[in-house]
Amino acid sequence: MRVYPIVLIVMLGVSACSKQDGQEAASKSTARQGVSVMRNQNTAQIQRGHQLFEQNCAACHGANAQGAANWSKPGPDGKYPPPPLNGTGHAWHHPKRALILTIQHGTIRLGGNMPAWQGRLSIQDSEDIIAWFQSLWPDELYAAWLRRDQADKQGER
Numbered sequence: 524m525r526v527y528p529i530v531l532i533v534m535l536g537v538s539a540c541s542k543q544d545g546q547e548a549a550s551k552s553t554a555r556q557g558v559s560v561m562r563n564q565n566t567a568q569i570q571r572g573h574q575l576f577e578q579n580c581a582a583c584h585g586a587n588a589q590g591a592a593n594w595s596k597p598g599p600d601g602k603y604p605p606p607p608l609n610g611t612g613h614a615w616h617h618p619k620r621a622l623i624l625t626i627q628h629g630t631i632r633l634g635g636n637m638p639a640w641q642g643r644l645s646i647q648d649s650e651d652i653i654a655w656f657q658s659l660w661p662d663e664l665y666a667a668w669l670r671r672d673q674a675d676k677q678g679e680r
Contacts, residue, residue, distance in 0.1 A: 587659075588656045
Protein backbone atom coordinates (compact mmCIF):
# COMPACT_ATOMS: atom_id res chain seq x y z
CA MET A 524 0.00 0.00 0.00
CA ARG A 525 1.41 3.36 -1.03
CA VAL A 526 1.11 6.40 1.26
CA TYR A 527 0.55 9.58 -0.69
CA PRO A 528 2.17 12.88 0.30
CA ILE A 529 -1.27 14.53 0.41
CA VAL A 530 -1.88 13.01 3.84
CA LEU A 531 1.22 14.73 5.20
CA ILE A 532 0.42 17.99 3.43
CA VAL A 533 -3.15 18.00 4.69
CA MET A 534 -2.00 17.24 8.24
CA LEU A 535 0.53 20.07 8.10
CA GLY A 536 -2.04 22.45 6.63
CA VAL A 537 -4.64 21.57 9.23
CA SER A 538 -2.20 21.89 12.11
CA ALA A 539 -1.22 25.35 10.88
CA CYS A 540 -4.82 26.55 10.80
CA SER A 541 -6.48 28.16 13.77
CA LYS A 542 -9.80 29.73 14.57
CA GLN A 543 -9.70 33.48 14.14
CA ASP A 544 -10.96 35.59 17.06
CA GLY A 545 -13.10 32.77 18.42
CA GLN A 546 -15.20 32.52 15.26
CA GLU A 547 -16.67 29.09 14.76
CA ALA A 548 -14.91 27.16 12.05
CA ALA A 549 -16.78 24.70 9.92
CA SER A 550 -14.64 21.62 9.37
CA LYS A 551 -15.39 19.26 6.56
CA SER A 552 -13.81 15.89 6.12
CA THR A 553 -14.98 13.52 3.45
CA ALA A 554 -13.68 10.41 1.78
CA ARG A 555 -14.65 9.88 -1.84
CA GLN A 556 -12.91 7.78 -4.41
CA GLY A 557 -9.93 7.31 -2.10
CA VAL A 558 -9.46 11.03 -1.40
CA SER A 559 -9.74 12.32 2.11
CA VAL A 560 -9.20 16.00 2.70
CA MET A 561 -9.78 18.06 5.80
CA ARG A 562 -11.02 21.55 5.13
CA ASN A 563 -10.78 23.88 8.06
CA GLN A 564 -13.02 26.57 6.69
CA ASN A 565 -14.36 29.55 8.55
CA THR A 566 -18.09 29.84 7.86
CA ALA A 567 -18.15 33.61 8.45
CA GLN A 568 -15.24 34.08 6.01
CA ILE A 569 -17.01 32.04 3.34
CA GLN A 570 -20.25 34.01 3.81
CA ARG A 571 -18.36 37.31 3.62
CA GLY A 572 -16.51 36.06 0.54
CA HIS A 573 -19.81 35.17 -1.11
CA GLN A 574 -21.17 38.68 -0.48
CA LEU A 575 -17.99 40.27 -1.81
CA PHE A 576 -18.08 38.00 -4.86
CA GLU A 577 -21.69 38.95 -5.59
CA GLN A 578 -20.86 42.67 -5.27
CA ASN A 579 -17.61 42.70 -7.23
CA CYS A 580 -17.07 39.57 -9.31
CA ALA A 581 -20.39 38.00 -10.31
CA ALA A 582 -21.05 40.47 -13.13
CA CYS A 583 -18.17 38.88 -15.07
CA HIS A 584 -17.61 35.44 -13.49
CA GLY A 585 -21.32 34.63 -13.04
CA ALA A 586 -23.52 34.46 -9.96
CA ASN A 587 -22.43 30.88 -9.26
CA ALA A 588 -18.80 31.46 -10.35
CA GLN A 589 -19.55 29.51 -13.53
CA GLY A 590 -17.60 31.89 -15.78
CA ALA A 591 -18.52 33.19 -19.19
CA ALA A 592 -19.72 30.99 -22.02
CA ASN A 593 -16.84 29.78 -24.17
CA TRP A 594 -14.39 31.01 -21.52
CA SER A 595 -11.62 28.79 -22.88
CA LYS A 596 -11.66 30.40 -26.33
CA PRO A 597 -10.43 33.92 -27.08
CA GLY A 598 -13.07 36.44 -28.08
CA PRO A 599 -12.96 38.71 -31.14
CA ASP A 600 -10.56 41.00 -29.27
CA GLY A 601 -8.15 38.08 -28.76
CA LYS A 602 -8.74 38.09 -25.01
CA TYR A 603 -10.19 35.22 -23.03
CA PRO A 604 -13.56 35.73 -21.31
CA PRO A 605 -13.73 35.37 -17.51
CA PRO A 606 -13.11 31.76 -16.49
CA PRO A 607 -15.21 29.78 -14.04
CA LEU A 608 -14.00 29.78 -10.47
CA ASN A 609 -16.36 27.04 -9.28
CA GLY A 610 -13.93 24.19 -9.93
CA THR A 611 -14.72 23.65 -13.61
CA GLY A 612 -11.96 25.97 -14.83
CA HIS A 613 -8.27 26.38 -14.11
CA ALA A 614 -8.26 28.48 -10.91
CA TRP A 615 -7.21 25.40 -8.95
CA HIS A 616 -3.93 25.35 -10.91
CA HIS A 617 -2.82 28.52 -9.14
CA PRO A 618 -1.55 28.82 -5.55
CA LYS A 619 -3.30 31.22 -3.23
CA ARG A 620 -0.69 33.95 -3.63
CA ALA A 621 -1.17 33.91 -7.42
CA LEU A 622 -4.96 34.10 -7.01
CA ILE A 623 -4.56 37.07 -4.65
CA LEU A 624 -2.17 38.80 -7.06
CA THR A 625 -4.63 38.27 -9.91
CA ILE A 626 -7.47 39.82 -7.90
CA GLN A 627 -5.34 42.69 -6.66
CA HIS A 628 -3.55 43.54 -9.93
CA GLY A 629 -5.98 42.22 -12.54
CA THR A 630 -4.96 40.83 -15.90
CA ILE A 631 -4.98 43.93 -18.10
CA ARG A 632 -1.18 44.23 -17.83
CA LEU A 633 -1.02 40.61 -19.06
CA GLY A 634 -3.34 41.20 -21.99
CA GLY A 635 -6.55 40.18 -20.21
CA ASN A 636 -9.73 42.03 -19.30
CA MET A 637 -9.86 41.78 -15.51
CA PRO A 638 -9.37 45.11 -13.77
CA ALA A 639 -7.17 45.53 -10.73
CA TRP A 640 -9.14 45.46 -7.48
CA GLN A 641 -6.32 46.80 -5.32
CA GLY A 642 -7.59 49.81 -3.44
CA ARG A 643 -11.18 48.53 -3.62
CA LEU A 644 -10.66 45.05 -2.18
CA SER A 645 -8.19 44.36 0.62
CA ILE A 646 -5.98 41.30 0.78
CA GLN A 647 -8.41 39.93 3.38
CA ASP A 648 -11.32 40.57 1.01
CA SER A 649 -9.44 38.65 -1.68
CA GLU A 650 -8.81 35.76 0.71
CA ASP A 651 -12.49 35.70 1.67
CA ILE A 652 -13.56 35.59 -2.00
CA ILE A 653 -11.11 32.75 -2.64
CA ALA A 654 -12.41 30.86 0.41
CA TRP A 655 -15.95 31.15 -0.96
CA PHE A 656 -15.24 29.91 -4.46
CA GLN A 657 -13.00 27.13 -3.11
CA SER A 658 -15.94 25.99 -0.97
CA LEU A 659 -17.63 25.13 -4.30
CA TRP A 660 -14.83 22.79 -5.36
CA PRO A 661 -15.11 19.02 -4.98
CA ASP A 662 -12.72 17.51 -2.45
CA GLU A 663 -10.54 15.88 -5.10
CA LEU A 664 -9.94 19.23 -6.77
CA TYR A 665 -9.35 21.01 -3.47
CA ALA A 666 -6.83 18.31 -2.50
CA ALA A 667 -4.97 18.80 -5.81
CA TRP A 668 -4.97 22.57 -5.26
CA LEU A 669 -3.72 22.13 -1.68
CA ARG A 670 -0.75 20.10 -2.93
CA ARG A 671 0.13 22.84 -5.43
CA ASP A 672 -0.30 25.59 -2.83
CA GLN A 673 1.89 23.78 -0.31
CA ALA A 674 4.59 23.21 -2.96
CA ASP A 675 4.46 26.91 -3.82
CA LYS A 676 4.88 27.85 -0.15
CA GLN A 677 7.83 25.48 0.16
CA GLY A 678 9.43 27.15 -2.87
CA GLU A 679 9.17 30.58 -1.21
CA ARG A 680 11.51 29.60 1.61
